[in-house]
Amino acid sequence: MSHxxxxxxxxxxxxxxxxxxxxxxxxxxxxxxxxxxxxxxxTTDTVVxxxxxxxxxxxxYMITNALHTTHGRALAYATGIKAYNPRLNVVAIMGDGDxxxxxxxxxxxxxxxxxxxxxxxxxNLNFGMTGGQVSGTTPPQxxxxxxxxxxxxxxxxxxxxAEAAGANxxxxxxxYHGWEMKENMKEALTKKGFSVVEVVxxxxxxxxxxNEMKETPDMLHWLRDRAISIxxxxxxxxxxxxxxxxxxxxxxxxxxxxxTQYELVKARAQKG
Amino acid sequence: xxxxxxxxxxxxxAGARFYAGYPITPSSEIxxxxxxxxxxxxxxxxxxEDEIASIAAVIGASLAGAKSFTATSGPxxxxxxxxxxxxxxxEVPCVVVDVQRAGPSTGLATRPAQSDIMQIRWGRHGDQSxxxxxxxxxxxxxxxxxxxxxxxxxxxxxxxxxxxxxxGHMRENVEVPAPGELEVVDRKRPAGPxxxxxxxxxxxxxxxxxxxxxxxxxxxxxxxxxxxxxxxNNDPANAAWRVKQLHEKIDRHRDEIVLTKRFGTDDAxxxxxxxxxxxxxxxxxxIEARRQGVKxxxxxxxxxxPFPDREVAELGRRAKMIVVPEMNYSGQIAGEVRxxxxxxxxLRQVNRYNGTIITPQDILAVMLGAK
Numbered sequence: 015m016s017h018x019x020x021x022x023x024x025x026x027x028x029x030x031x032x033x034x035x036x037x038x039x040x041x042x043x044x045x046x047x048x049x050x051x052x053x054x055x056x057t058t059d060t061v062v063x064x065x066x067x068x069x070x071x072x073x074x075y076m077i078t079n080a081l082h083t084t085h086g087r088a089l090a091y092a093t094g095i096k097a098y099n100p101r102l103n104v105v106a107i108m109g110d111g112d113x114x115x116x117x118x119x120x121x122x123x124x125x126x127x128x129x130x131x132x133x134x135x136x137x138n139l140n141f142g143m144t145g146g147q148v149s150g151t152t153p154p155q156x157x158x159x160x161x162x163x164x165x166x167x168x169x170x171x172x173x174x175x176a177e178a179a180g181a182n183x184x185x186x187x188x189x190y191h192g193w194e195m196k197e198n199m200k201e202a203l204t205k206k207g208f209s210v211v212e213v214v215x216x217x218x219x220x221x222x223x224x225n226e227m228k229e230t231p232d233m234l235h236w237l238r239d240r241a242i243s244i245x246x247x248x249x250x251x252x253x254x255x256x257x258x259x260x261x262x263x264x265x266x267x268x269x270x271x272x273x274t275q276y277e278l279v280k281a282r283a284q285k286g
Numbered sequence: 287x288x289x290x291x292x293x294x295x296x297x298x299x300a301g302a303r304f305y306a307g308y309p310i311t312p313s314s315e316i317x318x319x320x321x322x323x324x325x326x327x328x329x330x331x332x333x334x335e336d337e338i339a340s341i342a343a344v345i346g347a348s349l350a351g352a353k354s355f356t357a358t359s360g361p362x363x364x365x366x367x368x369x370x371x372x373x374x375x376x377e378v379p380c381v382v383v384d385v386q387r388a389g390p391s392t393g394l395a396t397r398p399a400q401s402d403i404m405q406i407r408w409g410r411h412g413d414q415s416x417x418x419x420x421x422x423x424x425x426x427x428x429x430x431x432x433x434x435x436x437x438x439x440x441x442x443x444x445x446x447x448x449x450x451x452x453x454g455h456m457r458e459n460v461e462v463p464a465p466g467e468l469e470v471v472d473r474k475r476p477a478g479p480x481x482x483x484x485x486x487x488x489x490x491x492x493x494x495x496x497x498x499x500x501x502x503x504x505x506x507x508x509x510x511x512x513x514x515x516x517x518x519n520n521d522p523a524n525a526a527w528r529v530k531q532l533h534e535k536i537d538r539h540r541d542e543i544v545l546t547k548r549f550g551t552d553d554a555x556x557x558x559x560x561x562x563x564x565x566x567x568x569x570x571x572x573i574e575a576r577r578q579g580v581k582x583x584x585x586x587x588x589x590x591x592p593f594p595d596r597e598v599a600e601l602g603r604r605a606k607m608i609v610v611p612e613m614n615y616s617g618q619i620a621g622e623v624r625x626x627x628x629x630x631x632x633l634r635q636v637n638r639y640n641g642t643i644i645t646p647q648d649i650l651a652v653m654l655g656a657k
Contacts, residue, residue: 025517057504063346066509073506074518079499081349081376082508082518083342084368090339094346094354095499097330098304102350102500123335276330283325 020047025077032071036230038189038215042136043072045192049199060103063092065112067143069136072107086117089124089133096131100273104131111141114170115150125179128207129272135172138217146220157224172212173264182207184265188214188237191261201263207271214259289427289454293383294319296431297355300470303329304354306343308336308362311395312451313385316357337362341369348380349507351498353435357383360402371410373444374532376507379473381434383447385454388641397641398451400562401614406446407591413529415536417543418446418591422565424458430588436471437543441535442493452563452643476503484514492535536592545588546597554583556653557605559598559623561587564611564644571649580654595626602627609653611636611644
């Protein structure tokens with residue numbers, strides 16, 4: 015059996031990509047495109063919506079339909095596309111800045127609305143493109159280019175936020191676990207309702223450099239050593255959970271999605 | 287019918303089938319009307335989490351093939367500016383209604399103003415042009431909304447409709463045009479082989495055909511500087527071409543876009559330059575002035591941007607005096623009129639910025655005070 019490569023969705027002639035060595039975005043993109051291929055997605059019926067930042071450059075490498083938007087607003091654009099044409103596969107690719115920092119309001123409302131699209135959030139724990147500043151997912155007391163003495167704030171747990179706000183699906187992955195990531199992407203893409211795939215990623219250039227993980231593989235090893243399947247994580251005593259990163263399918267449920275609910279609204283309006 | 291309702295009806299007449307918005311006084315009746323009408327027509331009404339999201343959803347829906355719009359007022363319009371820039375850059379047809387209220391900031395939330403004129407023209411970062419239309423009656427709320435959609439579709443641009451609160455909330459009898467009575471324009475669609483489609487390759491008229499997501503044409507739209515194919519392109523020559531093209535697209539169609547109305551201007555010694563609600567006070571003032579032996583006429587700016595500079599210059603240079611009534615302190619229209627007619631013309635301003643309308647008496651006092 016041949017394995018999906020996802021290359022049929024890649025724009026020819028522009029590789030190698032722009033991301034730093036050791037970055038997880040390329041692996042994230044590879045997993046997503048393999049998932050597209052295994053699901054037989056067509057370029058015509060797929061729309062990729064990106065935000066701004068390192069991750070926001072992803073559409074440049076893809077030959078599906080694409081809308082490269084403004085910082086933090088990808089989900090709002092994606093909502094307009096999906097609400098008007100429910101037939102389309104709509105995927106928003108964002109970083110942690112886009113997804114839950116400047117775009118936090120759109121994120122929780124997309125979850126609440128449970129609109130049938132997939133948000134892929136590459137969480138590299140800082141603002142990579144602008145030079146490694148603190149973000150809404152930088153862990154407390156970690157160092158960045160704007161928290162030279164440690165981060166005084168807490169970080170968002172993206173999957174817990176998605177669950178609390180009403181999303182149907184949330185999974186967490188790391189680039190160390192590429193096959194699992196692709197499987198989670200497929201689950202998310204096929205899940206009716208709002209789905210989130212959080213990819214916790216190395217950023218050796220910025221986050222790693224400031225946090226004693228200077229060498230390219232250091233952060234990947236750090237993620238490998240902390241990662242634990244959600245099933246095993248749930249069996250751990252509370253005290254042992256703090257330093258671990260639960261990966262896998264964290265949330266999967268079936269609340270009605272926006273478009274299905276809106277069809278009821280239309281039917282009522284057209285009857286009256 | 288109320289002005290705001292006429293805007294919703296005009297939008298639907300023009301083919302709008304997608305509305306995304308966030309409630310704000312004094313524009314909310316437009317949202318309410320769309321929430322009732324659009325689902326009946328198979329369209330979509332969606333209330334977003336803020337105005338930033340509203341204009342984003344409008345742009346997304348437009349690229350999925352909808353004629354789409356939103357309505358707001360000054361504070362919400364401020365929030366929309368960044369994403370409105372994407373509609374300019376990505377050449378996405380859409381309409382934004384800014385029912386103007388008195389500021390600054392929250393200001394007088396229920397009272398009228400005409401003080402967003404410059405924010406509509408220049409409020410976004412970066413160098414760009416925009417089309418903006420201003421109705422002065424309920425009937426014009428309907429007809430200029432149709433025109434706004436037509437311009438948006440024809441030139442692949444966002445168009446701002448900028449009634450003031452008075453016109454938005456005014457009630458007048460309107461005969462709704464029958465289907466087919468007013469022209470309705472749809473965007474040009476690509477026709478060639480899908481593999482050859484370039485979403486930013488303009489035709490002779492300066493406007494490129496626009497496909498819709500989900501059809502046979504696959505395409506990229508980007509807020510970043512991009513080439514003919516919509517992919518990022520940072521080359522200086524490409525950037526220069528883009529910025530120039532975005533301006534020229536509007537400039538070369540300037541005469542089709544600039545709409546004005548003239549009332550008794552042929553022999554006018556005194557020219558009133560008006561927009562929105564001040565057109566009504568201006569016309570009453572001109573009639574009264576003529577009764578008192580002063581030949582006054584009114585030039586109403588239905589199109590505010592691009593500014594009708596030639597029309598103002600043509601009539602203004604023949605007049606002995608120009609009077610510009612506008613509901614703001616800074617004379618946003620008067621400044622443009624001055625640019626159009628030069629320094630030697632007797633130009634007088636009538637400004638109100640307290641949330642109340644400029645009366646005919648206010649205008650007459652300035653106009654006749656000189657006699």
